Amino acid sequence: xxxxxxxxxxxxxxxxGSGKGTQARLLAERYQLPHISTGDMLWDEVANGTGIxxxxxxxxxxxxxxxDKVMSGLILQRIDREDCARGFILEGYPRKLGxxxxxxxxxxxxxxxxxxxxxxxxxxxxxxxRLKGRLIHPGSGRVYHVVEDPPxxxxxxxxxxxxxxxxxxxxxxxxRDRLRVYHRHARALMEYYRxxxxxxxxxxxxxxxxxxxxxxxxxxxxxxx
Ligand code: AMP
Numbered sequence: 001x002x003x004x005x006x007x008x009x010x011x012x013x014x015x016x017g018s019g020k021g022t023q024a025r026l027l028a029e030r031y032q033l034p035h036i037s038t039g040d041m042l043w044d045e046v047a048n049g050t051g052i053x054x055x056x057x058x059x060x061x062x063x064x065x066x067x068d069k070v071m072s073g074l075i076l077q078r079i080d081r082e083d084c085a086r087g088f089i090l091e092g093y094p095r096k097l098g099x100x101x102x103x104x105x106x107x108x109x110x111x112x113x114x115x116x117x118x119x120x121x122x123x124x125x126x127x128x129x130r131l132k133g134r135l136i137h138p139g140s141g142r143v144y145h146v147v148e149d150p151p152x153x154x155x156x157x158x159x160x161x162x163x164x165x166x167x168x169x170x171x172x173x174x175x176r177d178r179l180r181v182y183h184r185h186a187r188a189l190m191e192y193y194r195x196x197x198x199x200x201x202x203x204x205x206x207x208x209x210x211x212x213x214x215x216x217x218x219x220x221x222x223x224x225x
Pocket of ligand 1: 016042059072091094095169178
């Protein structure tokens with residue numbers, strides 16, 4: 001049964017490859033809330049060939065941030081949808097101070113606020129090793145790792161048997177660029193949420209189950225479930 005609460009708007013922060021997607025999926029299941037990944041939303045825009053897809057792809061290929069204007073539009077549209085009425089698990093946004101301020105503005109307009117921000121803390125060298133072997137199931141977003149969490153049959157999704165792919169931007173040189181972009185903005189972002197007493201830091205360099213337990217405990221305390 002999903003826990004009872006009036007509203008749970010949750011943000012996950014952390015470097016690329018810190019496990020935000022995996023943990024967001026687990027939390028979304030546990031709390032029966034939509035998992036919003038801005039990375040996935042952007043790749044969808046590209047795949048669907050929308051008007052802004054071409055522009056977005058240039059940023060994605062280089063590991064650069066997509067413009068605030070594009071991001072704000074996408075986020076507002078998504079959060080305003082019916083399935084977010086009880087809350088959401090947002091991951092990949094905000095990535096810098098300006099986006100945090102924009103997000104607060106968007107939520108205020110909708111009469112809402114963020115309940116908690118969880119930062120998954122993982123050292124850079126661990127990230128590079130993790131992303132090198134990461135495999136994705138495009139249909140569901142399920143994530144595997146060739147060494148840490150291999151699929152039962154090599155190269156195939158456990159549930160559907162469909163082919164797994166590597167992400168283009170998981171190549172080491174692009175990962176290093178993504179980490180540079182992350183660190184450029186991370187400190188100010190953390191300060192912002194720490195000053196509002198919204199930030200919890202979780203050690204992301206542990207097993208998926210342990211991280212999930214730590215996240216669940218901190219979120220549970222915050223929303224009283
Ligand atoms: P992710 O899957 O979260 O690592 O995101 C993949 C890529 O999408 C990033 O390298 C950025 O190019 C873009 N992206 C995702 N979220 C944002 C955001 N909040 N602001 C700008 N660009 C973003």
